[in-house]
Structure formats: C-alpha cells, structure tokens
Amino acid sequence: MQNTLSIYNTLTRTKETFKPLHQDHVGLYVCGPTVYGDPHLGHTRPAITFDLLFRYLKHQGYKVRYVRNITDVGHLENDADQGEDKIAKKARLEQLEPMEVVQHYTDRYHQFMDELNVQKPSIEPRASGHIIEQLQIVESILNKGYAYESNGSVYFDVEKYNSTYKYGELSGRKLEDLLSTTRELDGQSEKRNSFDFALWKKAAPEHIMRWPSKYSDGFPGWHLECSAMSAKYLGEEFDIHGGGMDLLFPHHECEIAQSTIANEKSPAKYWMHNNMITINGQKMGKSLGNFITLEELFTGNHEALEQAYSPMTIRFFILQAHYRSTLDFSNEALQAAEKGLKRLMDSYQKLDKLTASKESSHNIQEIKDKCFAALNDDLNSPILISHLFEAVKLINNLISGDAKLSETDLNEFKSFLTEMIENILGLSAPANDNTSDHNEVLNGALELLINLRRDAKANKDWATCDKIRDELKAIGIELKDTKDGVEWSIK
RNA sequence: GGUCGGUUGGCCGAGUGGCUAGGCCCUGGUCUGCAAAACCAGUUACGGCGGUUCGAAUCCGCCACCGACCUCCA
Known part of the structure; x- marks a missing residue:
C-alpha cells in the first residue's frame, strides 16, 4: 500500500509507477559535483533531492545502492585557454597539484553535505579512478563502428547513431536542429559533424592531467565517466539516473548514446531531473x-x-x-x-x-x-x-x-x-540550547537572577524586574515568561 | 533562431474542472504588570484576450512576459 511511489520520468515526460528491475533492490546513479570550486547553493538541490529519494526508498524497504560520482577530470573550459582541463587550469593558477585541488574541494563538499544532513552515497567513485573503464568503452564503441579517431582524439558518430537509434530522445531534440545551433568549439575541425562529441581527447602539451592510451596521451571525454561508473557499479541497466536539469542536454543525452552502443541497451529506466535555484x-x-x-x-x-x-x-x-x-x-x-x-x-x-x-x-x-x-x-x-x-x-x-x-x-x-x-526529510533538531546544555555555574547564576526577578515581581517592583530582563538581553541571554515558569536561552 | 518549461495573494510555494495546500508577513484575539514568545482566528490569488463547459486558476487557441537548454555548469 505504501509502496506505490510514482516518479516523473524525463524519458517519457510522464509520472510512472516505480518498479525496480530487481525485486527489493534499487540502483540509483546521480551526477555529482565537479570538484574545482567551493560548493554553492546550487549544489544542494540535487544533493537534497536525491537524498530524499534515497531515504524514502530505504524507508520503503528497498536495498538501495546509491552511486554519486566525483568529477575530477575532463570538462573542458570555454575561455581563452580553450581545450584545457578545468582542473589543470585552476591547479596551475594556484600552484598546486591538480589532485591537491581535487582533494581540497572534495573535502569541502563532504563537509558541507554532512552539515546539510545529506547521507553519504553507497559508492562515491572518482572519474580519475576509472580511466581504464572509460578507455574500454571507447574501444568498444570504436569496434562497433560508432566512433572514429581523428588526430589522436576519438569522437562519437552521432549521425550514424541516429540512423538506428534516436539521438535526442531524452531532451526532445532533433539532429537537424542541432546542426544549425552548434557553435565553434575546440576540435570542431576534427569532427565529422559539429554535434559529434569526444570520447577521448588528445591533451595539449601544457595539459597536466593526462593519461596514456593507444590514441594519444589525453583524457576521457566529458560524458564518459558516468557511463563507465554507472555500468561498473550498478550494471549496464539500472533503475534511476538523476541529476540537474542543466545536465539533460548534452550530458545525459550523450550518456545514453554511448551506453546504448557500448552495452547494447539504454542505461537507466527512469531519468529524474531536479530544477534550478x-x-x-x-x-x-x-x-x-x-x-x-x-x-x-x-x-x-x-x-x-x-x-x-x-x-x-x-x-x-x-x-x-x-x-x-x-x-x-x-x-x-x-x-x-x-x-x-x-x-x-x-x-x-x-x-x-x-x-x-x-x-x-x-x-x-x-x-x-x-x-x-x-x-x-x-x-x-x-x-x-x-x-x-x-x-x-x-x-x-x-x-x-x-x-x-x-x-x-x-x-x-x-x-x-x-x-x-x-x-x-532528514531534518535534525537543532542542538537544544536550554539550561541542560550549559554548565552548572551558569545555570546556578541564572537561577539566582530569575529568583531575584521573581521576588521583585512579587513586590510589583517592575523596574528591577525589567532591569534584570533587559540587561541580560544586552549580554545575550533572553528570558521568557511562559505559563510554566521562566525559560532562558542564549542568543 | 530551435527545443522545453514557467507566469498563483505583500513574499516563498503547492494544487485540482466545482469542496478556495502550507509556510512567512499582516490584522484581530488569548496569555502577560509590560514586553517578548507561544497559541487561536482572519483577509487577499490564480499574466491578458477569446473558446469549450451548468461551472475553469485548472481543458483548448492566440497574445504578452520570464526562464532553462542548445558551451563547462547542480
């Protein structure tokens, strides 16, 4: 009776009754943060949304494996240093090792998520720890003929994919519309079509974060990590994939395309997207x-x-x-x-x-x-x-x-x-700052003042009464006359 | 330009073809020496214009405005 959760599936644009692929078990994958900056308010939306889902699924008795990645490679930055990995750029700026930057912001993220009472996911894999898995997908897609090598980089052949499958299924886009709207990006000339996306990118000489591969010294394409890690930890087909709406296109669309070719099946049954703040x-x-x-x-x-x-x-x-x-x-x-x-x-x-x-x-x-x-x-x-x-x-x-x-x-x-x-809901009661938490000396002192005030009150000595209340307030202690006696709290 | 979504009372924010979520603010009341707090009660709304309907904020059409995505973003 309580198990009739329905969720809005972006894939079908309708609310659907949730039915797990494997009875009593749920596989949940959510796109996590890119750790090159301090966590901000925007990061809390997916974290809390999917924390609620995680908690509720567990409440319903499901055994949930919740995977939320840490993105610590890839993601090209679009400015003067085009083609340079975001993390590498920031690292040189601050004269730090890239992994030092990654560690720092990962720790910060964890610290704030703890404060928000966001439960830790079951697995929190890092993109940099799954380069081999990502390269395996690149190879698989190449072997199946849905990718091509160009100047040391490997690109996904969207047009070929679209001839058999539907590219744009998730985001409601059509290939012909995308043709006219894609703008100039690094490596555009290496691609057959502007909407093709990188599976592997050859690293520029100054690019610090790089891994060897048979194609080039480089780094994985910026959608690949999620395909690799979700498949590794949840299987090629899993229940729910979540993330922010801003990742819907191109990120999740590309993820579907890659995984569909690599594994010959669409990765997730339900796609959930949280809106923006x-x-x-x-x-x-x-x-x-x-x-x-x-x-x-x-x-x-x-x-x-x-x-x-x-x-x-x-x-x-x-x-x-x-x-x-x-x-x-x-x-x-x-x-x-x-x-x-x-x-x-x-x-x-x-x-x-x-x-x-x-x-x-x-x-x-x-x-x-x-x-x-x-x-x-x-x-x-x-x-x-x-x-x-x-x-x-x-x-x-x-x-x-x-x-x-x-x-x-x-x-x-x-x-x-x-x-x-x-x-x-994961709402925790604030630390109870009533008398019980304070030390005995302070309790005793307050008790004395409260008693003095009570005596003054009995004598209708309102001046003394108000003096005690007002001056305590000035110090930062607030007295409240309630029906059950006087309460005090530190502001 | 393309795709998608939104426009609800002072603010935030739900929602259903008819029975007017909720929170905050505000107003009144209870309590109190006063105050604060607390509690109780109450008011105001569905972008515009048409249409469908016995009835629409809720369905349809047009218009206006706002936003997201199309490039890294949660």
Whole structure:
C-alpha cells in the first residue's frame, strides 16, 4: 500500500509507477559535483533531492545502492585557454597539484553535505579512478563502428547513431536542429559533424592531467565517466539516473548514446531531473557568477545576505519546493523557511512532554496516509510539509487540551513524526540550547537572577524586574515568561 | 533562431474542472504588570484576450512576459 511511489520520468515526460528491475533492490546513479570550486547553493538541490529519494526508498524497504560520482577530470573550459582541463587550469593558477585541488574541494563538499544532513552515497567513485573503464568503452564503441579517431582524439558518430537509434530522445531534440545551433568549439575541425562529441581527447602539451592510451596521451571525454561508473557499479541497466536539469542536454543525452552502443541497451529506466535555484529569477550558477557558496550562506558573509542561515534552514527551504520547480532565492524566503522550520521543530520536540488520554479525538492514520500519498506522488515534499504543519496544529491542541490521543495513538504519532521529519526529510533538531546544555555555574547564576526577578515581581517592583530582563538581553541571554515558569536561552 | 518549461495573494510555494495546500508577513484575539514568545482566528490569488463547459486558476487557441537548454555548469 505504501509502496506505490510514482516518479516523473524525463524519458517519457510522464509520472510512472516505480518498479525496480530487481525485486527489493534499487540502483540509483546521480551526477555529482565537479570538484574545482567551493560548493554553492546550487549544489544542494540535487544533493537534497536525491537524498530524499534515497531515504524514502530505504524507508520503503528497498536495498538501495546509491552511486554519486566525483568529477575530477575532463570538462573542458570555454575561455581563452580553450581545450584545457578545468582542473589543470585552476591547479596551475594556484600552484598546486591538480589532485591537491581535487582533494581540497572534495573535502569541502563532504563537509558541507554532512552539515546539510545529506547521507553519504553507497559508492562515491572518482572519474580519475576509472580511466581504464572509460578507455574500454571507447574501444568498444570504436569496434562497433560508432566512433572514429581523428588526430589522436576519438569522437562519437552521432549521425550514424541516429540512423538506428534516436539521438535526442531524452531532451526532445532533433539532429537537424542541432546542426544549425552548434557553435565553434575546440576540435570542431576534427569532427565529422559539429554535434559529434569526444570520447577521448588528445591533451595539449601544457595539459597536466593526462593519461596514456593507444590514441594519444589525453583524457576521457566529458560524458564518459558516468557511463563507465554507472555500468561498473550498478550494471549496464539500472533503475534511476538523476541529476540537474542543466545536465539533460548534452550530458545525459550523450550518456545514453554511448551506453546504448557500448552495452547494447539504454542505461537507466527512469531519468529524474531536479530544477534550478534562481536568484532574481535567473539560474544561480558558476558561469553567471551569481552563486552564493555554502560557507557564505552558513556564515552570512556575503553582500546579498542579511544574515547567516543554518544548514537545516537551507535544507528545509529546498524541501519546501517541489524538486522539479525552480526555487527563487531571497532573504525573505529563507527567513520564512527559518521561522517555519523552527515552528515545526519546536512543536515536534514538545511531543515528548505529552500525556495520553483514554480516547483519541483525531485519526492518526488519516494524517499518515496523506503524508505517504504526498511522498508517493513524485516526492511531493511541499505537500508533505503542509501536512506536517497540520500535525503541529494537532500537537498544540493536545497541549492545550483541545485534542486527545490514546496511548497507542500517541506513540504511533510520535514514531510516525520521527520517521517523517528526521528519517525521511532528514531534518535534525537543532542542538537544544536550554539550561541542560550549559554548565552548572551558569545555570546556578541564572537561577539566582530569575529568583531575584521573581521576588521583585512579587513586590510589583517592575523596574528591577525589567532591569534584570533587559540587561541580560544586552549580554545575550533572553528570558521568557511562559505559563510554566521562566525559560532562558542564549542568543 | 530551435527545443522545453514557467507566469498563483505583500513574499516563498503547492494544487485540482466545482469542496478556495502550507509556510512567512499582516490584522484581530488569548496569555502577560509590560514586553517578548507561544497559541487561536482572519483577509487577499490564480499574466491578458477569446473558446469549450451548468461551472475553469485548472481543458483548448492566440497574445504578452520570464526562464532553462542548445558551451563547462547542480
């Protein structure tokens, strides 16, 4: 009943019921980061989207092998140093070994993903560690006659491919349209057609990252790594391939073409694409230079930021939009997410204090069904979250006595919310900065002040009362008079 | 130019042919010595023009605007 997940398949442009190729097992491949720059807000979208998918599939009882690559070779840079590997360029700029740069940004990526509570994939292979596998694919495609060698480089013959298969199937492109729109790129003259893409590229003399091959000293084409690594770890045919919409063409299209020839089958059954985060209505991206790094976001150290935003705020912000919609960044939107998340988590934490009644006034199963229905509908996290806010309302009503839950229902409600909030959405409660976490001395001092204030209050000595509150606030300690006594917290 | 997608209230963002997600903001209320917080309640919307329909924000057509991809990008 809970196993009727449907996902939007880019290949068919429809929502399809998810059925794994091998019962109880799911193979998931997602295009990971290119590690030549600090991770930015844009990187969080696929990471969190597919983290949600990973978590939910596991919740449903599937054994999931999630492969997310690290791109540390290839990807030509398109500027004055045309044809030069991005990573090599950056490395020389900073006088570092290429692999040193790669290691640094890989570590940074991992650090920030941990903070965002993104679970580690099952396997995180590096392109540079799979040169042999990539060369095997090049050879295979050459042998089958769908590639040609030209001046030490090897190109995929798209026209030949298209005569038998459909090139453009995923992105809805037609070959004749592509003819007129491809612009001048390095190596264009070596190609038979402008839309052919490189499987192996001969390295220019100054190119540092290079590997020997029978064609030339060079490096693999920029789509090949995913074909090689997905096939190696998930098989030639696997369940789900994910990535950002910006990779749809040409990256994923080329991947399909390569794999189809090399393995004689289309690699993935379902293709999922997350949309972009926009800023002022425009895609946030490396090339536009309008990105905000995660470090800047978490520290608030950026001119566009009015404040710092916690990793959980970012996570919640992303989950509040459906993954296939664009999500517009703004301080206002992030602050709204921050407050909403706080309300959700505060209320969730109050659950433990509740006591059960003899009977229930609300149907827990109804809430559960609605939440699962939302998830099953192409991972509709915003709808799921809207139902969780219904749960917040219920918790508040339970506290005020306007609603009741039996012990069975209450326990079920608690474990259900833990499952949804913590395990599936991956929202972790912020460190509880209540008195319990502070040292005894501070607790004692605060207790003393609170008691003094209480005495002043009893004497209607409002001046002393307010002085204690105001001056503590100036130091950074906030007092709140609640019904159950005085609470304090460090701001 | 080609392909694809979008246009929802002050902001972010869901969605279905009729029963007006949700969050934030705002307003009112409860609580409070005051305040804050918290809680409760409430308001505002579907780019424009036609069409289909008993009924459309939801389907169709045209127009306008915005964006993505076509080059590395999550």
